[in-house]
Amino acid sequence: MPAPVRLVQRVAELFGLSRQEAEQFIRNGWVSVDGEVMERPQHRVDAERIELDPDARLEKIEPATILLHKPPGFDAIDGPRPAAALVTPAIRWSDDPSGTRLLQRHFHRLTPLVPLDTEASGLMVLTQDGRVWRRLVEDAALIEHEYVVEVRGRIAPDGLERLGHGLAFDGRILPPCKVSWQNETRLRFAIKDVREGQLRGMCAQVGLEVVSIRRLRIGRIGLGKGADGAMPAGAWRYLPVGERF
Incomplete structure (x- = not known):
């Protein structure tokens, strides 16, 4: 039996791709292993079924920015009840208008920005994007x-x-x-x-x-409104690519 190989290698071989193309497809959630999306190119595979989504596109890997409606009682930046813990795939707002495909990598290394009192509710920002960090931290007094x-x-x-x-x-x-x-x-x-x-x-x-x-x-970014009204407390949505604070 052949030794297990990295997923990126197997995808490149199966679909006639370069290693770089295979890695980009994997990181963008277009590749599944035995029916489950796998976003880690280094994941080792053997005889599993590898599939490439027929709608797969080679896209730039964009860092995510998440807009959370923080409920009262959660800490925005520091504290024992971090609001960041609320940001999970299960509570994404059903009316999120961004069109962004949900990926597991969007929940890694999210930095909470813009303080909000623990007992207050409302819009808070968590981001992987250095451009958003610089805007909300360096220009805080102007927004x-x-x-x-x-x-x-x-x-x-x-x-x-x-x-x-x-x-x-x-x-x-x-x-x-x-x-x-x-x-x-x-x-x-x-x-x-x-x-x-x-x-x-x-x-x-x-x-x-x-x-x-x-x-x-x-700034220019609000909680957001959908068919059933404003985004409810505890839910989150993506900041669409191209929108600025």
Whole structure:
């Protein structure tokens, strides 16, 4: 019986491909071993059935960026309950409009970006893409975020104006932002460079107690809407190739 060989070698031999082409097909999830997709070119095979998807295309291997609707109680960056643990194939949003094929390699070495309070919910970003990392880290102070903040209490007479301009938090004067009432109990903030606890602190300074916080948008990228409404808490979708924050 011949010794087992690497999958990339067997695929190249079976389908008349170069090693580079065979590896690209495997990494992009186009090759199955006994009916199961195998994305590791170094996987060793013997007499297993090797199939190449008839729709297989030689494509550039793009790093993934995942947009998660973080539920309250999970830690966005550091902490004992990492939101990153929620990102599994089973909870991908059924209305994901990206058209991206789900691959196991998309769940490896995902870096969570853009802090969000543990008790807040809403959009957070996890990426394998250095370009996305640089944009969201190096340009963080330039990117506008949109939040809906549910509050209770009686706002100070000049409270809305002060929320927009004139408050300080954690020893720094806050830059101007846009604040408006969405309804009687919800404020909408369009704001840049938000620090941990800042929205709660701002609201407290004008007599309001925060009940909940939800981030709707980071730059030009929102949670997303489908046939049944916005992407639900706990679900995730891919950032489509070509879309920018």
